[in-house]
Amino acid sequence: MNEVPRWSGGYGFQIFQEFRWSKILKNGRDKINNSDDLFYQKHITHFEGVYTWRKWIRVTLKAPLVYYDYRLPNSSGRVERQTKEGFGNIILAVPLKYYMNKKRWSGHVGFTPQIRFGGNSSGSDNEISDGSTDFGASLSFEKETAFLKIYGGTTYWFEQASGQKDELKLDFGVGWNFHDRGSISFDVDYVDEKEDHQWLGAGFSFFWNFNDIVMARIEYKHALFEYEDRVGITTGNVIRLGIGFVF
Structure with a gap:
């Protein structure tokens, strides 16, 4: 849904739900006993x-x-259960893409400068956002035929908050297009917060274009590898469910 609309003056929006969960306690790469039932x-x-x-x-x-x-x-x-909510980092980006249309395939390469504004939180020990304004850039590519596609990208964030380390993200996927409106993909994601935290996950996603205006996507990724610089609960698995509209 991130590739549309492609026409001048087009606009759209999407809303999707993301769920993450874990009860795995780690110190570095080592899993340790979660005797306090942390989650x-x-x-x-x-x-x-x-x-x-x-x-x-x-x-x-x-x-x-x-x-x-x-x-x-x-x-x-002291171990205790807490909840908190608030807006996280708001990201403003300007994707720039060079499109290629060949006889048997199409694709693009892209560069995206981004700025990330720190959001708010409820003020508990584990903040939703560090409140800083950070700068980032992404590189991406995609090549697609009538039936297959391959894509990938990388994003680097330059953290401006004192004591915070830069962040690197990598993603890669291959997919199968069917029925002119749907696709199923296998995706691999990697996040590296400069040795504080590392996460590698892989899974499948399903996309469906209902009528060129309404689109939906379902995605699941299973955590394959996680590293915590100090004792802590891992990030865990992720499910995303989304719907988008373009005009």
Whole structure:
């Protein structure tokens, strides 16, 4: 749904739900006994909009509403259950893409400068956002035939908050197009917060274009590898369910 609309003056929006959960406690790469029954759950409602000036240039805005439910030690070391919610980092981006249309395939390469504005939180020990304004850039590619597609990308965030480390994201996928409106893909994602946290996940996604205006996507990724710099609950698996509209 992130590739439309491709026509000048087109616009659209999408809303999707993201769920993450884990009860795995780790120190570095080592899984340790979770005797205190610690857990972590995150529910994010993503609000995203896009406007296309020209086929090759558009502007996007992403605003996540985050809800946490977790049982973790607080600042005094006492284990307790807490909840919090608030808007996370709001991202403004300008995707720039060069499209290629050949006889047997089409595709694009892209560059996206981005700026990330720190959101708010409920003020508990584990903040939703660090409140800083960060700068990032993405590179992406896609090649597609009538039946198959391959795509990937990388994003790097330059953290501006004191004591926070830069963030690297990588993604790669292959997919099968069918019925002119649907696709099933196998995706691999990797997140590296410079040795504080690393996450590698893989899974399948299903996309369906109902009528060129309404589109939907379902995605599941299973955590294959996680690293925690200090003792903590891992990020865990993720499910995303979304619907989008383009005009």
